[in-house]
Amino acid sequence: MSAMADAARPAAVSAQDWARLSAAQRLAAAELLAVRPAEISVTRWLTMGEAGRRAALLRAATAPEACGPEIPVAPARGACRVFTVRQIRPGTRNTIEDAGYQGPGEAQPRRAVRAADVFDRMEARARAAKKPLPFTPGQIAIARLYRTLVERHEAGAIKLSSLEGRTGGSGRGADVTDLRLEEARKIALLRRRIGDGAAMVVRRVRPSARGAGASIILDRRLVDAVCLEDLDPSAVLVAHGWAAKGDRQNMLRQALGAALDRMQGYL
Structure with a gap:
């Protein structure tokens, strides 16, 4: 395989599987992988026909009958x-x-x-492989709370505008500015608990093991990538130039778990 062809290979596709794909399949790989259902392997998804992929997408997007017809x-x-x-x-x-x-x-x-979010996907993969779950319920709960706070705060006062005029037990209307300041306080507290440490440090790993162009991954960047951007540890590694090897993924999961442990507590 030429260096140019290998450079176009998505990180989720192994070099062996990439070599088996036709030129048309390689050209469409990035776009197709963006919509791949989690239960279908990368290789199978790329080699399926268009009709098969469409049917699989519709099946994955249909809620079970037990959830109701609406x-x-x-x-x-x-x-x-x-x-x-x-x-x-x-x-x-x-x-x-x-x-x-x-x-x-x-x-x-x-x-x-x-x-489903990234924690659901990681849990599903662990169960399928009959491995221990990667994160505890408490770690997942604080990660999702952090995501909710950040997304709601960054959305601005639009979602909170309906609270204006409502009265609480004191008979005073809820103040949107006060609510946003309280959200900002909680977000800042959680980020202080994350700290300024580094989950992956380049100088501690041999060049042959970390991959070309690897850069430092800070704890805060790791938490934001997983909780806010819905990236799993392997995707975070690739985005920072690291080789997505099993030991590197385990190190990153451990660093994420430690950061989520620090974030837990009263807000």
Whole structure:
């Protein structure tokens, strides 16, 4: 394979698989990989026909029947996670029962569905490989809280404008500026807890092991890439010029877990 051809190879495709693809398949690889369902391997996806890929996209974008018929088929929505809403049965102390919307004539509540994120994908891969889950529930919870705070704050006051005029227990209307300042305080506190450390330092790894053009990966950059940009550790490594090898991915996951541990606590 020529150096020019290998340079065009997406990081998700191995050199062996890339060599098997036709020129047309290589040309369309980047665009096709952007919409690949997680349950289909890279090689299979690139070698499938257009009709097969279209059918797979529609299947992946269709919510299960248990979620109800009203959820539209939406390929742009991406992968989804189906779960069961549960609650403590009213009048009891510890009896758990299924909850959620239950339509007329339906025997049981419907299951809920939400968009899957990078933590869902990493968990699914770990379960499929019968490996330990990469992150604890507490680590995932603080990561998602951080994402929610940052996205809502960066969206500006538009989403909070409906709070104007509402009154709380004091009878005073909620102040949008106060709410945004409180969000900013929480975000700043979480970022201070992340710290200024480095998850991957170039000088600590041999050049042959880290890859050409590798650059330092700071803890804050790692947290933002995973939590805000929905990138998994291998994609973060590639974006910073590192070879996405197993030991490097493990190091990055450990660094991310440590940062998420530091972020936990009262806000």
